Amino acid sequence: MLDKSVAEEISERKKEPEWMLKLRLNALRRFNEMKMPEWPVPNLAEIRFDEINYYTPQSVKSSSWEKVPEYMRAIYEKMGIPAAERELLVGGSIAQYQSESIYEKIMKDWERKGVIFMSLDRALSEHPKLVRKYFSNAVKIDDNKFSALHYAVWSGGSFLYVPKGVKVGVPMQIYFYMKSKNEGQFEHTLIIADEGSSVHYIEGCSAPLYDKSSLHSAVVEVFAHNNSHVRYTTIQNWSRNVYNMNTKRALVHDNALVEWVGASLGSKVSMLYPCSVLLGRGAKSSSFSITLAPKGTVKEGGAKMIHLASNTKSIILSKSISLEGGHSVYRGLVKIGKGATNSSCNVKCDSVLIGDDAKTDTYPYSDIQESDHVQFSHEAKTGRISEHVLSYMRSRGIRESDAITMYINGFIKPVLEQIPLEYAIELNRFIQIELEDVDNVEN
Amino acid sequence: MLKINNLNVYIGKRHLVKDASMQINSGELHVLMGKNGSGKSTFANAIMGLPGYDVKGSILLDGEDITGMGIDARARRGLFLSFQNPVEIDEIKNSLFVRQAMKACGIAQELSEFKLSFINNLAKAGLDESFYSRSVNSGFSGGEKKKNELAQMLMLNPKYAILDEIDSGLDINSVKNAASIITSQVKKGMGVLLITHNPLISEFLNPDMVHIFSNGSIAKQGGKELIALIKGEGYDL
Amino acid sequence: MIGYYFGDTGFVSQNGDSVKIVVPGNTNAVITLKLMYSGSVSVKLGSCSKLILSSLCQFIDSNQNVKYDCVAGEGSVFVHTANIQNSVQSHVAINNKLSNNCNSTLNIIAAHCKNAWLDVRSELCIKTSNKLNLLVLPENGSSINANLTHAHAGFSSLSQIDCAGIVDGASCKIDSMISVKEHARDAISSFRCRLININNSNISVVPALSIHNRDSDVKHDVSVQDIKDDALSYIQSRGVPRHEAAELFKNGVVQRMINKMGDAFGY
Structure with a gap:
């Protein structure tokens, strides 16, 4: 049941300050007032809000891996968390199990430099002023119906603060695991990169397969101050019964750079449009994404780039693969406002259809209101892998399925190159397995 | 035969x-x-087994x-066919393509050996080293595409x-x-x-x-x- | 006034008129229409016929609406050039229903108009080929709103859309939807839109696609930019003053599209 008591219980359990409870109740009110959007392709009416399990507290909270229960450890071992730490490949890790984090660790070196990386729940009590300053300032409570729901019942997520001038050389990572059916996961991520700093944040998600649907409605807010650099990588592989609707937004200040890199592999329905608001002169942002739409899924993806200052640049590169019975949708928005002189935005969205009954839609919106040295381009290619290309490869002895795989590897390469090697290899393997499942498309 | x-x-x-x-x-x-249009290419394509024909x-x-x-x-x-109009494949590098093809045809080579061999055969066909890492036929002139076909033939050594x-x-x-x-x-x-x-x-x-x-x-x-x-x-x- | 037209002829509309054009099968016709008032135009092409239709829309009053309903029979060839000039608050709607094996070209020019709305819908059947060339030249506070819909409903259909324009201190909105239905295999479609943005115009282009058959080959590309400095400098370096250089550049954009359209009105 979704009513005031859920929000109140969460707030009380976490011993939150008054302002946070007020925010939750306000958000809940807005959620009930707002209508479900009609424009998305997937059928959102199937989501049963009253049947979702909004909050499952965890009693385990540890900074020592050995203290984490065996069965939980096994899940994350598979994802490679402890291994990455052992080999000092990451600067910090947080493992979130259902609604809360059960493990968080930040490497001493970075902690000494003033980097703060911990669960947002903990940050709210240990760094209240800092959290209050930024929380919900990038993504407004009623930005959309799902963000309103999020703000009412959010739990878990992470807080990352990088002080002035600190360049974190290794990624900070977080892993999410949804355990039970009908579960809802509503983590909130707050990343603040102070002037001149730089950091790479990676999140990975997973859930086993269940009958009933689960809902993942997260919010990510990135504040990139002057001259900072934030790269946000998401590798999402939710099981086929998850509704994945996230709202990600970055406020990019003078000469700062925010890069969104994403691979959306799983879930039944996904709606992901990372958004960068280029507020400062010289602000830059890019969004590189791979979307895989296997059978029975509707995967919406895209990006929003809003240019509000001069000398701003953005790039959107979207690669989607629709398998048999899958439906991929690109939805993007590029807005170049008045005064954003000397700015450019280039969008490339390619979509390949493999297998019968594969579908794809593209809705690229552009709104250009400034003419002085502004350049905007958008190009897209959609369709099957050309018969000529397949025949050519086969004429050299390459089997059809291998030819398709080779082509797809080349197709996603420009995005894959942005993803750290270990993840890229896993990703590639996963896509390969999905492609093998496709029946021989010709003869 | x-x-x-x-x-x-x-x-x-x-x-x-x-x-x-x-x-x-x-x-x-x-x-x-x-003459052009007399059926020569159709004959060649059908022998190779290209789709679109009833044979x-x-x-x-x-x-x-x-x-x-x-x-x-x-x-x-x-069997090898050098195409009349070789298709361009932006997504795949020439070297990767040829190496995979050789693997498929049972010719295994260490990367260093392959690189030497392919660059050598490209040169024999009249193409410089840069064609090793370019995308397959992408942006090649008509003549360069034909030379690339010859280089592939030399690598695959068909009967x-x-x-x-x-x-x-x-x-x-x-x-x-x-x-x-x-x-x-x-x-x-x-x-x-x-x-x-x-x-x-x-x-x-x-x-x-x-x-x-x-x-x-x-x-x-x-x-x-x-x-x-x-x-x-x-x-x- | 309703009439049937056969052979070379011209017609000028009166207020509230409906014009009916019927070209019998296996016949060729060349027809010119000059539309000065609201009205409707219905065009029917018999199978294997050919019609070259030129429409000049020069509405006398503001708020004029013209609706074209065209049905092209099997194997017909239909070339329609619509020139919309000097109108205020005009609405032009063109509805093309193209049968199997039709070859249709629609050329539209919208210039010196104050607020124009354009709604073009084309439905393509088996082996139908449809080309749309659109040239828009809104200026000085005017606006043009174009809604273009192309539905591929039969196999081996082809649509080629080419839009170009110079938006000078004005507003331009182009919404395009190319849809390929599930059973329409081997559809080929390309959408191209090149707009020059001058004097802080407001431009919005949405080249949407809905592709539900995997045997499709669809491309689109859009570019919106101002006149490049280096292009202007190059022209200036040959002695041409800057403002003339800009004019030369703009003329180039217009000329390319006019050539494509076949210079129907000697514009």
Whole structure:
């Protein structure tokens, strides 16, 4: 049941300050007032809000891996968390199990430099002023119906603060695991990169397969101050019964750079449009994404780039693969406002259809209101892998399925190159397995 | 021996190749000539098994009936086609493509050995080192695409190679070079069917047999003297 | 006034008119229309017929609406050039229903108009080929709103859309939807839009696609930019003053499209 008591219980359990409870109740009110959007392709009416399990507290909270229960450890071992730490490949890790984090660790070196990386729940009590300053300032409570729901019942997520001038050389990572059916996961991520700093944040998600649907409605807010650099990588592989609707937004200040890199592999329905608001002169942002739409899924993806200052640049590169019975949708928005002189935005969205009954839609919106040295381009290619290309490869002895795989590897390469090697290899393997499942498309 | 028996090729209702038969032994060079639109490329494509054609008749490669086989199966048995219009593939690097193809055809090479070998064969065909890492045929001129086909042929070392208009887009020195590559491969035992509508390349070759295609059928078969006849009187025989 | 037209002829509309054009099968016709008032135009092409239709829309009053309903029979060839000039608050709607094996070209020029709305819908059947060339030249506070819909409903259909324009201190909105239905295999479509943005115009282009058959080959590309400095400098370096250089550049954009359209009105 979704009513005031859920929000109140969460707030009380976490011993939150008054302002946070007020925010939750306000958000809940807005959620009930707002209508479900009609424009998305997937059928959102199937989501049963009253049947979702909004909050499952965890009693385990540890900074020592050995203290984490065996069965939980096994899940994350598979994802490679402890291994990455052992080999000092990451600067910090947080493992979130259902609604809360059960493990968080930040490497001493970075902690000494003033980097703060911990669960947002903990940050709210240990760094209240800092959290209050930024929380919900990038993504407004009623930005959309799902963000309103999020703000009412959010739990878990992470807080990352990088002080002035600190360049974190290794990624900070977080892993999410949804355990039970009908579960809802509503983590909130707050990343603040102070002037001149730089950091790479990676999140990975997973859930086993269940009958009933689960809902993942997260919010990510990135504040990139002057001259900072934030790269946000998401590798999402939710099981086929998850509704994945996230709202990600970055406020990019003078000469700062925010890069969104994403691979959306799983879930039944996904709606992901990372958004960068280029507020400062010289602000830059890019969004590189791979979307895989296997059978029975509707995967919406895209990006929003809003240019509000001069000398701003953005790039959107979207690669989607629709398998048999899958439906991929690109939805993007590029807005170049008045005064954003000397700015450019280039969008490339390619979509390949493999297998019968594969579908794809593209809705690229552009709104250009400034003419002085502004350049905007958008190009897209959609369709099957050309018969000529397949025949050519086969004429050299390459089997059809291998030819398709080779082509797809080349197709996603420009995005894959942005993803750290270990993840890229896993990703590639996963896509390969999905492609093998496709029946021989010709003869 | 590559034996083609009474090949009939249709696209829909159109009968494009009529009862064509020929026999290419190992180490033999055959030349197939004919007007544009006489069915030469259709003949070549059908032998390779490209989609879009209804084929009747039989094709035997070293005694094995390959008529119903898929394109890649035929290639793995030692058949090679140099395309008239090689397709451009932005997504895949030339080197990766050729190495995969060789693997598929059972030729395994260490990367360093492969690199040396491919760059060497590219040079033989008349292309510089940069073509090693460029995307397959992407942005290549017509002549460069043909040279790339030749380089691939040298790497895959097929038993029988069908070369569809390998001379088009090449300047006279490149034509001479292509001819000398073909001659040396034939000497090594490759069976080659060279398709061309320009008698020039034949100046530099010594074909064992010449076939003239007209309106979908093989109108005349003979020796090198047929080429001289065409040069003099054109295709209306 | 309703009439049937056969052979070379011209027609000028009166207020509230409906014009009916019927070209019988296996016939060729060349017709010119000059539309000065609201009205409707219905065009029917018999199978294997050919119609070259030129429409000049020069509305006398503001708020004029013209609706074209065109049905092209099997194997017909239909070339329609619509020139919309000097109108205020005009609405032009063109509805093309193209049968199997039709070859249709629609050329539209919208210039010197104050607020124009354009709604073009084309439905393509089996082996139908449809080309749309659109040239928009809104200026000085005016606006043009174009809604273009192309539905591929039969196999081996082809649509080619080419839009170009110079938006000078004005507003331009182009919404395009190319849809390929599930059973429409081997559809080929390309959408191209090149707009020059001058004097802080407001431009919005949405080249949407809905592709539900995997045997499709669809491309689109859009570019919006101002006149490049280096292009202007290059022209200036040959002695041409800057403002003239800009004019030369703009003329180039217009000329390319006019050439494509076949210069129907000697514009």
